[in-house]
Structure formats: C-alpha cells, structure tokens
Amino acid sequence: MPTDQALKLAQEADLDLVEIAPQGRPPVCKLMDYGKFKYENAQKAREARRNQTNVIIKEMKLRPKIDAHDYETKKGHVVRFLKAGDKVKITIMFRGREQHRPELGFRLLQRLAEDVQELGFVESAPKQDGRNMIMVLGPHKKKADAKVDAQAAKESRAAERAAAEAEERAEREAAHAAGPVAAKKERGRSENLDPEIEA
Numbered sequence: 001m002p003t004d005q006a007l008k009l010a011q012e013a014d015l016d017l018v019e020i021a022p023q024g025r026p027p028v029c030k031l032m033d034y035g036k037f038k039y040e041n042a043q044k045a046r047e048a049r050r051n052q053t054n055v056i057i058k059e060m061k062l063r064p065k066i067d068a069h070d071y072e073t074k075k076g077h078v079v080r081f082l083k084a085g086d087k088v089k090i091t092i093m094f095r096g097r098e099q100h101r102p103e104l105g106f107r108l109l110q111r112l113a114e115d116v117q118e119l120g121f122v123e124s125a126p127k128q129d130g131r132n133m134i135m136v137l138g139p140h141k142k143k144a145d146a147k148v149d150a151q152a153a154k155e156s157r158a159a160e161r162a163a164a165e166a167e168e169r170a171e172r173e174a175a176h177a178a179g180p181v182a183a184k185k186e187r188g189r190s191e192n193l194d195p196e197i198e199a
Contacts, residue, residue, distance in 0.1 A: 006029060006031075013031060016031070017029050017030075057089050057136070058081045058087070058089070059089045060074055060078055060090050060091070061092075062091070062093070064098050065104075066108070075112060078112065079119060082119040082120040082137065083119060083141075083150075084139075084146050084150070085142055085145065086139065088120070089134060090136070090137065095131070102133060105133040106133065120138055120139045120140060121137065122135060122138075123136040123137060124136040
C-alpha cells in the first residue's frame, strides 16, 4: 500500500502509522497507538529487570599455611555465600618461598571444593596467577531459589520462637494460678541482733 494511503487510513482511525520492520522489502508498518505501545514496552522492560538476578562474585582469600580453625571459619563464610546463591572466588596468596610450592595451594583448594561440594561446584579449575592461585566455585541453587529457601527458614524459625514463647507464658500463668510462691519469712529487728549484745 502506498505511504500516503496508509497515512490517510491512520488519520481516519485516529491512530499512528508505525514502521515495525524497516529492513523488509517493502518495509512493514502497523496502525497503532504509539504512546500506548511505548508504555507497554517500558513496562515489559521494567518487569524483565525486576525478574533478573544479579550473581555477585564474593572473594575469600587464604594462605597455604592456614591454621585448622581459621580454615573452618573461612569455609563457613564460603558455605554462607554459596547458600545465598553467590559465586565465590577463592584466592590462595603465596609469599616468599611459598611460591615454589604451588601444590600446597592446589591441595588446599581441592580440600575446600570437596568440603562444599553439596552446596557448590568448581566452575573454573585452580590456576596460578602470578603470586596467587585462583579457583571459582558456583552455587548449585540459583539466587532466587536461595532467597525463597532463606525466607522459608526465617518464617519457620519465627513460628518456632512464637510457639516457645506461648508455651513459656502458659507455664508462668499455670504456676501463678497454683498459688503464690512460699513467702519469705520476715525477720524482726531483734532476730538480727546478736543476743549477747545488750540493747
């Protein structure tokens, strides 16, 4: 259809003539309310942004000669990050002569990967990067699923706490209804005094 006829149709219908596929031969156009079209596209884009999840890479730094307790603490942080659905970049920092013993760092990274294998997987194998050795762990759960699980756990803890408080309140009321606790015997002034001392 010629452009002038299409424009006339658009004016009669009180709509806009919008070019949808300019690369087509002939170009494809559509009669529509352009303001409404732009608004709906913006809404779709906003909804897509809201539903997308940002995967954050957390970093944990270790030394090859890490103490057992320090290792457990760092492993706890890695577990927490993986449960939250975040990737974790593990960096082993070598200093001085430690650089000639990269197998120490490699073993440490393998041990950590085995300890957290139920929560995450090795996304990139350990590789030497100058003085450091780096490995990336990825979570099994997606960030959105991890948020849902965390919210459910929080709600169950709150329900347990409320039940425990209600039980404790009921016990206090039952004890109060049973009667007052044996009253403390009031002592008179004379009982407190030494009988050998004359007043």
